[in-house]
Amino acid sequence: MRHRPGRLLGVLVAVLLVGAGTGGSGETVSLDGDRPGERLDVTLTRVVDPAGRAGAERLVAVGLRLENTGTVPYEDSPAAAAHLFDAEGRRFAGVDAPTDAGESLPGTVRLAPGGSASGFVTFRVPEGARLAAVQFALEAGLGDDVGHWSLP
Template sequence: MRHRAGRLLGPLLALLLVGAGPDGSGETVPLDGSRPGERLDVTLTRVVDPAGRVDADRLVAVELRLENTGTVPYEDSPAPAAHLLDAEGQRFTGSSTATGAGPSLPGTLTLPPGGSASGFVTFRLPEDARLAAVQFALDAGLGDDVGHWSLP
């Protein structure tokens, strides 16, 4: 499912959830970008928790599959377009930090129509944070269309 909301409030107001499986995987969510013909299918394929440690924090790696189903190239930075929400409502922005979970999505990604890419986005969370959801939006996370996957 997807939820349309205001550009700045979109990631905060995505209330319709896509059910996630026991491993954190979810359904494919089609998302529209701000440019005509910009469309991406995003799939949450895996959550690795923990994926490492930095100081007193833990790293969580989320594997995403991005497929350009639009008619124009997708050019964006996927890591800051991804957010992880904890059970307290705190929102963490993704990064391209490398972990042992697998290869990261590149800092800047260009996909021609029909092209796809998979990789991890990493989040740094307090050790005691409980995972609640993953969100993804085009346009560096500011897009009107927000994919939202609940986590078990």
Template sequence: MLAGFGPALLGAAPGGSGETVSLAGSGPGQRLDVTLVQVVDPATPADPQGPAPDASTRLLAVRFRLENTGTAVYKDSPAPAAHLLDTAGKRFSGLNSPTTAGNSFPDTVTLSPGGSAEGFVTFRLPQDATAAAVQFALNGGLADDVGQWSLP
């Protein structure tokens, strides 16, 4: 990548939910159709003994549908592949923290060509932060193609 040039932002969807973006990975045959299905804000931790937000933070859960449209097996961790941006320009990394919103992705998802999976990625952000967009990229978030969905 040349200095000053970032990854390509694809599929900047104004409404977010339901929009599908086709993303390529960095390896041959790596391609996923990624759909933002649902946003739950605030989200409640599923395990009362697990990491919970404190008085200054909250959890937000985003449900994605991943469909392997490539020719290679997709094996990756969806949580670190996702990022949330707030209106102040701060970026938050995805977590594998289960919430009552629904099933989280496992630590590693493996999809043969034509396979699909759905699950939540959780974000911890300040109480007063306004979520603006969510991003997803293959290869642990390091691929050049980055899908972005605007949040209402």
């Protein structure tokens, strides 16, 4: 499912959408970028929880497949573009960290039109947190078009 909140309202809308039942793993969402011809299909492929430990926190790995369906090259940071929400509405930003889940997406993904990349984005989450949703937006997470997947 897509949402088109304004940049300043994006964070507020994101918090309100947690648990809204807008899709699940395996669903592909098409996102438009701010530049003409910028378009990315994003698929949530898998969530691995736990995917390791980092001190008192657990690591959660979110598998994503990114495909440039636009007409211009795509370049962005998947860790900055992705957010994980828990059932209390807390937001966790992606971090560049390896996990037990598999290969991470690179710090910067560069895709020519028609190109694709797959891998994990890692999140540090408190031990008792119940996962609720994943979001992804272009422009390092600040894009107007936001993909949202509710988690079971």
